[in-house]
Amino acid sequence: MSATALPPTGTTARAARGGVRRRRLRIAPYLQAAPLVLTLLVFLVVPIVTIAVVSFWDYDAVRVIPDFVLTNYEELLGSAVTWKTYLNTLRYAALAWAITLPVGFAVAYFLAFHVRTVTWQMVLFLVCTVPFWTSNIIRMISWIPFLGRNGLLNRALIDLGVVDHPLEFLLFSDFSVVLAFVHLYTLFMVVPIFNAMMRIDRALIEAARDAGANGQQILWNVILPLTKPGIAIGSIFVVTLVMGDFITVRLMSGGQSASVGLMIANEISLLHYPAAAANAVVLLVLVMMMVVAMLRIVDIRKEL
Amino acid sequence: MRTGQRRGASFYILGAFFALFVLFLYGPTVTIAVLSFQGPEGGLTFPMNGVSTHWFANLFEKQAVGDFGGSFRRSLALGFIVMSLTVLISVTAGFAFRRGFIGSTALFYLTVSSLVIPSILVSLGIGLLFTILELEPAWYSSALGAHLTWTLPFGLLIVFAIFNRFDKSFEEAARDLGATPWQTVRHVVLPILLPSIIGVALFGFTLSYDEFARSLMTAGSDNTLPLEIYGMTTNVTTPVLYALGTLTTVFSFLVIGLGLGGVFLLRRLRGQG
Numbered sequence: 001m002s003a004t005a006l007p008p009t010g011t012t013a014r015a016a017r018g019g020v021r022r023r024r025l026r027i028a029p030y031l032q033a034a035p036l037v038l039t040l041l042v043f044l045v046v047p048i049v050t051i052a053v054v055s056f057w058d059y060d061a062v063r064v065i066p067d068f069v070l071t072n073y074e075e076l077l078g079s080a081v082t083w084k085t086y087l088n089t090l091r092y093a094a095l096a097w098a099i100t101l102p103v104g105f106a107v108a109y110f111l112a113f114h115v116r117t118v119t120w121q122m123v124l125f126l127v128c129t130v131p132f133w134t135s136n137i138i139r140m141i142s143w144i145p146f147l148g149r150n151g152l153l154n155r156a157l158i159d160l161g162v163v164d165h166p167l168e169f170l171l172f173s174d175f176s177v178v179l180a181f182v183h184l185y186t187l188f189m190v191v192p193i194f195n196a197m198m199r200i201d202r203a204l205i206e207a208a209r210d211a212g213a214n215g216q217q218i219l220w221n222v223i224l225p226l227t228k229p230g231i232a233i234g235s236i237f238v239v240t241l242v243m244g245d246f247i248t249v250r251l252m253s254g255g256q257s258a259s260v261g262l263m264i265a266n267e268i269s270l271l272h273y274p275a276a277a278a279n280a281v282v283l284l285v286l287v288m289m290m291v292v293a294m295l296r297i298v299d300i301r302k303e304l
Numbered sequence: 305m306r307t308g309q310r311r312g313a314s315f316y317i318l319g320a321f322f323a324l325f326v327l328f329l330y331g332p333t334v335t336i337a338v339l340s341f342q343g344p345e346g347g348l349t350f351p352m353n354g355v356s357t358h359w360f361a362n363l364f365e366k367q368a369v370g371d372f373g374g375s376f377r378r379s380l381a382l383g384f385i386v387m388s389l390t391v392l393i394s395v396t397a398g399f400a401f402r403r404g405f406i407g408s409t410a411l412f413y414l415t416v417s418s419l420v421i422p423s424i425l426v427s428l429g430i431g432l433l434f435t436i437l438e439l440e441p442a443w444y445s446s447a448l449g450a451h452l453t454w455t456l457p458f459g460l461l462i463v464f465a466i467f468n469r470f471d472k473s474f475e476e477a478a479r480d481l482g483a484t485p486w487q488t489v490r491h492v493v494l495p496i497l498l499p500s501i502i503g504v505a506l507f508g509f510t511l512s513y514d515e516f517a518r519s520l521m522t523a524g525s526d527n528t529l530p531l532e533i534y535g536m537t538t539n540v541t542t543p544v545l546y547a548l549g550t551l552t553t554v555f556s557f558l559v560i561g562l563g564l565g566g567v568f569l570l571r572r573l574r575g576q577g
Binding site for chain 2 (some may be wrong): 135
């Protein structure tokens with residue numbers, strides 16, 4: 001871990017310098033942080049506050065009426081559909097997490113401990129991260145010729161004699177939704193876990209081996225505990241991305257399944273903004289509770 | 305592990321697993337790349353019905369796919385604006401965090417929360433805000449802001465990572481040799497930061513260029529490319545969809561290659577210097 005933590009060091013040296021200079025140095029950080037603060041205030045804080053305010057407004061078929069009513073929340077929480085949708089979204093998040101974690105761990109472990117040269121580590125690491133910089137929608141569409149009724153997988157299975165008619169559940173089903181989540185988000189698991197593994201002092205592993213630990217014990221008692229912060233960060237990414245998703249569920253389930261994000265998107269398209277806002281507030285509270293729970297395991301500022 | 309030269313069985317098992325993972329990552333993309341060369345009579349799945357560039361040509365006929373050219377130009381322009389602002393804002397903020405200021409922890413957590421707040425909420429919030437203020441949402445205003453809430457946290461985290469590994473003695477040395485603060489930044493700090501700045505730029509451009517959810521309610525009446533592609537998925541049933549997917553993916557690969565190439569080139573030049 002780096003010695004220079006974020007709170008500045010060297011203040012004593014700076015304090016020794018003259019008064020004028022010191023004052024200028026004090027104002028400078030505020031000016032430097034100002035663009036970030038302004039951007040986040042205008043495009044994150046104010047919009048979220050707006051959502052919270054609008055969630056108490058009233059609406060009818062054609063317009064939104066400023067008011068203070070609780071009907072949006074009452075209708076939302078009183079509906080069985082809401083609960084089913086939230087449960088379904090949580091199920092997606094749990095499934096995506098349960099698959100991306102071991103896959104991401106195995107991939108990161110291979111890169112960190114089995115690839116011997118730094119150059120190859122970098123190359124293979126980039127191979128894993130490049131898809132992150134390409135379009136998610138196109139990566140989802142790419143599954144259609146693969147999983148469809150006449151897709152590659154079904155044809156291969158029929159040719160091999162495994163099944164006699166095409167499997168219908170491969171596309172536009174929960175299976176394809178979860179598959180797409182794994183496809184899109186595993187690298188959010190790989191990157192932080194790899195990062196954590198690369199910081200493990202290799203001498204610790206040798207010490208464990210000298211002390212008589214076998215491979216499994218080293219993995220379980222040395223590497224896994226030291227990788228926990230990376231696992232926590234990866235889990236936060238995967239869980240929050242799945243919880244807020246609507247496009248993957250819409251495209252990959254072919255309209256068969258529901259998620260909270262999709263529910264909000266539908267309310268938006270019907271111009272039921274206060275209903276969408278109330279739903280958004282509930283989702284935000286839920287996601288934040290999940291994040292806080294996962295943050296108990298890790299102090300992110302120490303991990304950079 | 306460097307202990308012992310012989311590869312154990314676990315190396316081969318994990319290596320095979322890794323290879324499968326890479327196949328899983330890239331296989332579908334390769335599949336649609338092949339299918340986009342489908343013959344004029346071909347459909348959305350195999351078999352290939354001849355080989356042609358028909359669907360690429362089809363892409364450039366206006367009636368076939370909405371306003372592909374216009375949305376591409378808008379996404380490109382937006383990507384460049386987001387990239388520049390992301391670099392500028394996250395690097396300056398990085399300097400601020402380095403010196404420390406009151407409220408830095410709060411700002412850090414606010415920035416990180418921007419990553420975990422679902423995109424659709426950012427989209428909805430900005431959309432509502434613009435509606436209430438009776439402003440017309442557009443790709444260069446509301447969508448720009450929405451994209452920044454996604455790219456800035458990545459930018460800042462990268463800048464943090466580099467500043468944390470940054471040897472302060474370089475700056476001290478520059479100062480001791482009589483450099484002004486600006487000269488120190490210009491001739492010492494920025495050159496050291498340059499490879500990571502390219503990294504920040506790469507994130508800024510590509511994340512904006514491909515962003516869908518945050519553009520949904522913020523792009524206004526003129527679509528960006530991902531919105532256009534999404535629109536196509538619901539009403540286009542020919543391989544022209546794959547042709548567009550292949551083209552934008554090739555474009556992304558070019559940008560990524562340019563960015564990573566720049567980083568490696570700089571590293572190599574530094575190594576020799």
